[in-house]
Amino acid sequence: MTKLGLDRGATDDAVLAASELATNALTHSGAAAPPELWVWARTTPRPQLLITVYDACRASWPTNTPGDLLDDHGRGIGIVDMLADAWGAHPSRSICTGGTQGKAVWAAFPLPGPWPDPRTTAPPMLAARHLTATLTARGITNTAHRHGRGVSLVTIPLGSNEETNIWIEPGHLSYTLPNGTRHRRPIVDLHDTTETLVQHIETQRGTR
Template sequence: MSIGHAAEIALGGMCAWRLPVDATCASVSRSLLAIALTDLRLEREAIDDITLAASELVTNALNHGLRPDPLRLSVPPELWLWARVTPSPQLVVSVFDACRDSFPDTTPRELLDEHGKGLGIVGILAAAWGAHRSRSRLGAGHPGKAVWCAFPLNAPWPNPNLTAPPVLAAQHLAATLAAQGIRNVQHRQGRGVSLVTVPTSCTEINVWVEPAHLTCTTSDGSRIRRPMADLHDIAEHLVSSCEN
């Protein structure tokens, strides 16, 4: 199962693939990414680095995030891919798994350190990486975590000046959050701006959607203003905020 097409990433879209719940998940992830990144016309060296890092994230999910639970079926891991403008043009690769009992240690490591060697490779190859609570994009919003890494983009995309009718962008954001199991998301249309309201356990997060920007308030009261091209990055930020 998958959503999105590689060509949409350059236009602010995203791709998500469900991976096998077995030892083939790493090789499958490498194949899927190689095809998508080739379609996006990335250079061979960049493709090799990104597929290697993604393979390490998937292997980590297989080893630490897919522990069998006798009370339920294993939840398949997922591979997500999108581009963002903030903090700089980057391609984001994220691997979802349903285990919240184990989070990776993000402390920088030496490459020769046998403990956490795979994630050490990710830390060397990627411009940034991390982990947070999240929800499945393909599995009816099953709770879990996302471990992600980001790579610099030299391509002329995503376009920081990307625009969209606020009402359509708000509907898309609300639908994305609802598909990930975030309940009671509301969106309202105003004159030239739309409002998406995301309920959390203790408050609400309001997202103002303009033709070229999205603005929301964080839990500490500060405001985030991001280009429309960062819609999927903002969506993941909102899911993480709700889960925390």
């Protein structure tokens, strides 16, 4: 975290939030898959450190209920809400167990600028292969990628005969979801983009 420019206080806040999220996951998660801790940085909507805990239980969702932060139980999300810029939860899939369905609970912390280093990027072909492999490992099958001169295309099935194309060019990627929302993000946001796509797929499946 210090390499991202976080001072000691901000680092302590992030570590405490991670501990609270992990404790909640261990307390409430099902036995389908063990909880997982994910940490990455993103630039959109602004430079942030994202701490996420996955668990395989969708029957229980976190809420920030009023209470005494000194209580021994039920205070975890209240602490996260107090420490983080923002927090939330959404349907997701495991990274480590072949895409077991579950949920991701996350907390975001501001990163001081300037970030990222403009040299922090990857060639389009490498980014496309990484995106395809990551989605496949998480159970999103039939994902395909093609490559041209200076651009790569990843096609992702979204279900119900829908798909989306991720155009990856030097320095950035772009895509449009079936609901018409357009996204353009730097390649350094590839991890966060992957999670956004998994969230969309799982949310759509939950509404059918």
